[in-house]
Amino acid sequence: MRKATATIPVTVIGGFLGAGKTTFVNHLLATGGPRTAVLVNDFGEINVDATLIKGHDGTTMTLTNGCICCSIGTSFIETMCEVLDAEVPFERIVIEASGVGDPWKIAEIALIEPTLRLDRVIVLADASRIAALIDDARVGATVRSQFERCDVVLLSKTDLVDAAALGAASAAVLGLRPSLRIVATTRNSLPTLDAPAKASTFRADSPAASDHSATFRSFAYRRDGAFDRGRIAGAVAALPPELLRLKGSCRLDGEDAPQVFQMVEGVWSLSPADQPDTAGIVLVGVGTADLPEPAVLDAILDRALAAGAAA
Numbered sequence: 093m094r095k096a097t098a099t100i101p102v103t104v105i106g107g108f109l110g111a112g113k114t115t116f117v118n119h120l121l122a123t124g125g126p127r128t129a130v131l132v133n134d135f136g137e138i139n140v141d142a143t144l145i146k147g148h149d150g151t152t153m154t155l156t157n158g159c160i161c162c163s164i165g166t167s168f169i170e171t172m173c174e175v176l177d178a179e180v181p182f183e184r185i186v187i188e189a190s191g192v193g194d195p196w197k198i199a200e201i202a203l204i205e206p207t208l209r210l211d212r213v214i215v216l217a218d219a220s221r222i223a224a225l226i227d228d229a230r231v232g233a234t235v236r237s238q239f240e241r242c243d244v245v246l247l248s249k250t251d252l253v254d255a256a257a258l259g260a261a262s263a264a265v266l267g268l269r270p271s272l273r274i275v276a277t278t279r280n281s282l283p284t285l286d287a288p289a290k291a292s293t294f295r296a297d298s299p300a301a302s303d304h305s306a307t308f309r310s311f312a313y314r315r316d317g318a319f320d321r322g323r324i325a326g327a328v329a330a331l332p333p334e335l336l337r338l339k340g341s342c343r344l345d346g347e348d349a350p351q352v353f354q355m356v357e358g359v360w361s362l363s364p365a366d367q368p369d370t371a372g373i374v375l376v377g378v379g380t381a382d383l384p385e386p387a388v389l390d391a392i393l394d395r396a397l398a399a400g401a402a403a
């Protein structure tokens with residue numbers, strides 16, 4: 093990597109599947125600030141997040157080939173080199189970790205590379221789900237590890253919970269690390285990175301290497317056709333609970349504008365997509381290791397296809 097005269101701050105954004113990481117990254121980009129390189133890493137084979145990051149002044153680069161916290165592979169190093177060697181230098185790097193990733197493993201890169209400076213590790217926690225996720229037998233260990241070394245927790249989606257549930261969510265997070273700084277947010281009240289970073293004390297030892305492909309499986313659904321809006325709810329209700337997250341883009345029968353499809357634990361939404369060239373349906377999902385075979389999931393989602401759509 094090129095010898096730079098100044099170090100570039102790196103902010104790592106982590107948090108479990110659907111916690112609101114991309115929403116936060118888009119907020120950071122929308123609120124201005126220095127020229128930013130955004131690196132996004134999805135767990136699935138298709139990096140949907142890169143397409144969900146709104147256009148901005150800097151650049152968005154995708155990190156594929158699985159979860160970068162499991163193996164900091166050559167693609168990550170090459171991408172970092174590209175960012176550091178950019179003709180117009182970047183003033184900030186924001187890395188969105190995958191929803192099953194350990195953000196600290198990514199942050200360690202910034203501690204090793206002399207041209208980078210670790211700004212902070214921010215973990216998003218969905219206020220409506222975090223207490224249950226922390227105790228979940230299948231995903232709890234992954235969720236808990238994401239909080240081990242972060243600097244601040246954004247307790248997201250507080251618009252979805254009442255005061256008692258908000259208290260339970262923050263108590264669950266503080267139960268992991270009583271000294272954690274928690275900021276309650278909604279997508280309309282997210283902070284920026286401008287406030288000075290909170291000083292943190294980093295432990296020198298590394299966490300044990302993990303391989304999230306043993307705990308989680310990804311799934312991709314592609315069709316040339318369109319969904320029938322009226323059939324989506326039924327198909328989503330029929331999806332197994334092991335499928336924790338589904339997102340991507342689709343077309344709806346009889347409608348021109350492409351849509352972003354989001355599903356977090358059975359709660360789904362459609363919103364107009366920014367990218368005008370969405371063809372057909374491309375969805376990626378992540379579930380626990382006992383996720384049913386792709387053919388089963390395909391068959392369920394096929395039920396939402398408009399009559400005559402290609403299967």
Ligand SMILES: Nc1nc2c(ncn2[C@@H]2O[C@H](COP(=O)(O)OP(=O)(O)OP(=O)(O)O)[C@@H](O)[C@H]2O)c(=O)[nH]1
Pocket residue numbers: 107108109110111112113114115116141190191248249250251252277278279280337339354355356361
């Ligand atoms: N009600 C509510 N929904 C939110 C809020 N923030 C994000 N969402 C929704 O939650 C869903 C997931 O948000 P994302 O930002 O894509 O979550 P993510 O952590 O990037 O998801 P993965 O990358 O798949 O792990 C989307 O449908 C968002 O619109 C919020 O403050 N309130």
